Amino acid sequence: MDKRVQFDFYIEFTKGGSLQGQERLDIDGDDINDEELAKYIVEDMRLLMVGEDRIHNKKIIIEKHKRKSIDKKLE
Incomplete structure (x- = not known):
């Protein structure tokens, strides 16, 4: 059975600003x-200087x- 996760995210940057989606x-x-x-969102989007x-x-x-599952991609 294929499972997916649906979610909202909010990321603050240490130098100011934020990203949500x-x-x-x-x-x-x-x-x-x-x-x-x-961790997946930060790595996949290649975000730097992430705070909270x-x-x-x-x-x-x-x-x-x-597409390829995130669990396999994190290995």
Whole structure:
């Protein structure tokens, strides 16, 4: 069964400014923690000087995977 995580994120930068958005990502397994999601967003977008990050409205959904899962990408 293919699972994805849908969530909103907010990232603050240490030199000021912020970034927020919504995302839907493939996952392996039944769940993923907020720390792993934030790490993936920062690495995938190649963000620098990241301060605080927050994940909101996280929801696991059953939906066919669209690309390589984030769990495999983090290895």
